[in-house]
Amino acid sequence: MIKIAPSILSANAANLMEDIKKVGPVDFLHIDVMDGQFVPNIGYGINTVKDLSKSTDIKLDCHLMIDQPEHYVDQFADAGADVIGVHLESTPHIARAIQMIKAKGVKAEVVINPATPLSMLEELLPEVDQVLVMSVNPGFGGQKFLTSTLDKISRLSAIRSEYGLEFDIEVDGGISDQNIKAVYDAGVDIAVAGSYVFDADNPEHQVELLKDLTK
């Protein structure tokens, strides 16, 4: 069954823990970190991760949408991140960023934007624990799922099998009951869902709906 990572970008930041309790049992919480440079928005930061790690047992999946993330990965690891995702497009030193995350004993994830081809990942795939395929252009919740992502995920899943690699595949952006089965069938292990979960009256029910559709 697919794992769901609710994205707290769509939660009420003034009532974060109350909103988080509403999602019920989930595998990860997805935390969007944005610097106003790499993406045209500003998001959560190191303190949020630090405080959440003390307040919940849910694993913290930190998606760094920031330039040169290698300058901050140690701080996110020390704050309690369980997974740190760094964008391939955000630094010329992506391999170093991945090495630094792993050196901290944290799961290392490379993230690619919709326009970035899989071929750019070739040298990196044996080094990472997860690959996050963006299914919207990063920066905002509530955008429409880009259907070209399905083919990209299928090809990534085929590469994983062909080379006997073990990274997990995550997808982020526009996930709903309309596409969860398709991304799961294409090879996704973990789906991020923001507005679909938190914009509803009963977030836990939304998570269950997504999981049920992949049973």
Ligand code: DX5
């Ligand atoms: C977008 C963020 C996503 C966002 C997803 O840049 O990376 O994690 O919260 O939100 P939805 O699920 O509403 O597209």
Ligand code: ZN
């Ligand atoms: Zn995200």
